[in-house]
Amino acid sequence: MVIHQIKILQSVATSIVEGGRGVTGTPFPNQPDKPLKLYEFEGSPFSRRVREVLTLLNLDVEIYPCPKGGQKYRAIVKEKGGKLQFPFLIDENTGDQLYESQKIIHHLFKHYGKTGHTPEKYQHYPKIPVIGLIATLLNAARGVWVNKKIIHRAAPEQLLELWSFEASPYSRVVRDILTELEIPYVLHNVSKERWQDMGPAILRLKPGPYIPLAGGKRDKMLPMMQGKMQVPYLVDPNTGIHLFESAQIVAYLKKQYGEV
Template sequence: MATALNLSPPPISLLRPLSYRKIPKITTTIRASTSSSETSPPLTTSTKDQGLSSSPSSSATFAPPPDFKPPVPQRFGVRPDKRWEVFTASLGLFFRLGTGVFVSGYSVSFVPKNEIPPGQYALDAGDSKAKETSKLGPRPEKPIEIYEFEGWNTIEMAADQQNKMRSFSRMWLDMSRVREIIAVLDIDVLFYPCPKNGPNFRRKVAQMGGKQQFPYMVDPNTGVAMYESDDIIKYLVGKYGDGNVPLMLSLGLLTTLTAGLAMIGRMGKGSSYIPSKLPPKPLEIWAYEGSPFCKLVREVLVELELPHLLRSCARGSPKRQILYEKAGHFQVPYLEDPNTGVQMFESAEIVEYIKATYAVQ
């Protein structure tokens, strides 16, 4: 007989109305395909409207490094030279109590192996298999767009004194909370990295919203755009969830402290710009916030200011089955680069590939 474990957090009701604004009509959003079987359209920018200092070059060519071969995936293995990085990236699992590891309404049942048909994803558990399920809300037709960066959230706001005081009081709160709710809600997001000194998307945020503050969310499905992590979280759970904020994202100061402690081991990573070549199409990464291996890849994508479409697939996500069928088994991170045709597993090798292909040498 199957036994079930329900790991759903207790509901916390929304406490206050959201503050949001409609997307200005003069801006041009950069979108990627919502279907994994489609080819992502090119990134398009208008220097007149957005004032970008650089844009995809028609003369630039992108190809894998010479003699490149995707590595054979190694399950449950850590490359010896990456053990410390994986350890420091794992601190979030401890301090955040696994927030961002499970999707909404996650539950698991342990059933005999013969009850799982061939070709269906399920985690081996000795003589049984773990059958995972979830309860998800409405799915957005187009990916949510978020402008942000990894690392500490040193918010840059307008020069008036009230905003300065507010910025100081929140300077240690990183943006991982928004990424956590994305994993919980299992929604795909088109990320526009905004590292310090990044020449492209920081400026665009200031033009769209009036200030360089992060994270900044744009929902092309509704026309809503907003700043503020708390407001973004409440908007997303109201629109694409059950309306309740998960417990670990609604504890006020405790949420702030644990989110900050989770970043200690990766302080400075994923926050400063490294010169790069902006590709015509966003990279696609299958990942989720709770995975330390995925975090290492995300840091590099942000530092190189590479737009990327996140196919969120935390535990209980139906997209795990999609990746299982696509690649022959499930393992994350998994990178699909439509600019070169490369598809690959293994976080350490993905990081090396991204740097070799897009960093300015």
């Protein structure tokens, strides 16, 4: 448990360095009909840029982890796109397959943003992601390399489901493990939609029982989350497991998919 808390503190530092991006998002997203598919790895600064925008647009996406040394999905990227570069987005709604985080971000705003235009602050990322690299180092470079013990283990038959938002420190430690174990999952973004959502689940800025914005994404997601707006929340349809606490989720993933 002490080690887990240290990881949480490192994750908090990562969120601070990232300037709080990946926290807030629209309550009324333009979710595409066919699922977006993102091939990436948690510790990649370039992938993080895309995940931050996915949180801002509050879009759900299928994540196919491609950590360094991984063998499950990296080959698919090479086959479909012609090179091993991450992130790699497949959008079956538009027929696009895209490398380069900046191109992916423009695509997301064009097709799923409110105006069809990329906001100024998301138009010109530095070519060398210095802040992102620092954030990765602060997080002890977790979510970068595959767990070699499970490299030949088959992926779960059904995609796991994770409710999260990018800057959540507790969610990040779960996404780290999912990456290292090469476990594909549906990422349900439930970004904070207004000031009443700010703060951790047990200590939000607005006191009293939590009431989501009527008709917003969080409002619609609550029934799927057992009526409790807290992240991370993991559902594994392969075993029927439903878990909230990050420490319990990490322990479950390691036991179910990490032991050999």
